Amino acid sequence: MTSVQLVSVTLALLLLAVSVLGAVIVTGRSVRRARQRRDARLAAEVRPLLIRLTGGDEDVEEVLRRLAALDRRRWNAVRASAVGLLGKVSGQGNAALTRLFEERGVARDAVADLSRRGSVRRARAATVLGLLRHAEAVPDLTRLLADRHPEVRTAAARALGRIAExxxxxxxxxxxxxxxxxxxxxxxxxxxxxxxxxxxxxxxxxxxxxxxxxxxxxxxxxxxxxxxxxxxxxxxxxxxxxxxxxxxxxxxxxxxxxxxxxxxxxxxxxxxxxxxxxxxxxxxxxxGAPAAVPALRALLADHHYRVAHHAARSLTRLGGPGTETLREAADGALGVRAAAHAREALAVLALAEGRHPARPAPAP
CATH class of the missing domain: 1.25.10.10 (Leucine-rich Repeat Variant)
Structure with missing residues (x-):
């Protein structure tokens, strides 16, 4: 085979590979879109049952039975919506959803997923267990606080907070x-x-x-x-x-x-x-104790801005004695620095009470 023929064969093979790859990509996208449309249709069929389950306005036993009996495709299509509702509803609706997840074995599957290879899978499982407040998972979630992936550690910590053990x-x-x-x-x-x-x-x-x-x-x-x-x-x-x-x-x-x-x-x-x-x-x-007024009064002229500023703001929260101290300081009794902090605090207090701040007295 000559070099020209070899190049021609190589180019033909490359074109074939590109064509096959393109066909695979197009087919994959088509399949994925078809699956997404199917899942959306199935979820739309089942979502009214979820709403009835969490509404708390009727006997949920029949609705619960129907949801628990869903085939795998329909359940997988609506599962994300159910998990989202679990974090939003409380009371009877939350209890009904928790029962549904128990009957579907969601908690059991999530505990198993805590040991899977994918970090996204582990984090998602931790989130679900937290939403379910599955106390039996606390030891496994605690172990995940040392996971090498930060998103898994964070999800485990949030789940432990929800479970509150x-x-x-x-x-x-x-x-x-x-x-x-x-x-x-x-x-x-x-x-x-x-x-x-x-x-x-x-x-x-x-x-x-x-x-x-x-x-x-x-x-x-x-x-x-x-x-x-x-x-x-x-x-x-x-x-x-x-x-x-x-x-x-x-x-x-x-x-x-x-x-x-x-x-x-x-x-x-x-x-x-x-x-x-x-x-x-x-x-x-x-x-909030008026007994703190003398200590705070002494701080109004402090050389450190934050110390004097916080002291002035605290005096506004100590009732009459605190306000009187600020007025005295605003009139200059404790010096220029203290007067500036006192006037600012009194202005903020006036605004908080819906009043116009008093204008500072003109300099003599």
Whole structure:
């Protein structure tokens, strides 16, 4: 075979391969579109049953029986819609959907999918188990907090928050170290667990990773753990991390006990870092005790803007004594710097109350 013939044969084979590949692509697209149209038609037929199941206005037993008996094609076509509804409905509708998923073996299949190779499949399974609040899956979901794919770890953390089993609180806190799961996802999950997470949160206040201690301090305030005041005061006073101390101050403001007031009053002192002083000044407003007025008054002329700014805003939340202090400062009794912060705070207070801010007095 000459070189010319060899080139001709090669080109012919390439053209054939391209033609075959093109035919495969076109056929594949046609098949996929046909399948999508079929699934859309089947889903449209079944969706009214789902609406009836979740409406809560009728006896659902017959509807449930019909949905549970669907053939595989129809169920697969409507499954995504059913999962979407599970995250949107509550009460009887949610309970009816959960029964449907149990009868269809969805939870069992999802637990099996947690160990599959595909990360998308594992993440989707974790999401479904969370929506179903399938408590038996907690150990498997906890294991996924160490998955090598971030989307799987995040889905597992969200699912654990939905299930709200207290045993998940410790692993959720541990996965904060090194940023394995976004902190906001972990915070929401721990809030969902609620006061039952307190033992794990208190233990985490001694964790070696400052990011874990910081989130633990934050959540203790968010869940209203008054029994953790001593641990938070210890963190505010002694923790080497400024972030931990700042979050501890914020939580003490939310809890608002007399011990919190004393600790926060101390924390606005000059021996504390500026960020902690500023947060403590803001937290004194959260406590809402008029006894904080003298400490906040002294901060209005502070050289650090955030400290003085937060002190002024806190005074607007302490009723008559706080407002009177701001008016006194606005008139210049505590100096120019304090007057500027006081006037700003009073203007914001007036706007919040639907009043026009008072015009500052002209300079003499």
């Amino acid at each position: 207290p045993q998940a609180a410790g692993p959720l806190l541990d996965c904060l170290a090194g940023g394995r799961v976004p902190s906001d996802v972990v915070v929401q999950a721990l809030i969902a667990i609620g006061p039952a997470a307190r033992p794990a949160l208190t233990k985490a206040m001694a964790h070696t990773a400052p990011e874990v201690r910081a989130i633990a301090a934050e959540v203790l305030g968010l869940i209203g753990s008054v029994g953790s005041v001593s641990a938070l005061i210890r963190a505010l006073t002694l923790d080497p991390s400024s972030d931990v101390r700042t979050r501890a101050a914020r939580s003490l403001g939310r809890l608002g006990t007399p011990a919190c007031l004393d600790a926060l009053t101390d924390a606005v002192g000059l021996t504390y870092p500026t960020a902690v002083r500023a947060e403590a000044a803001g937290a004194l407003g959260d406590v």
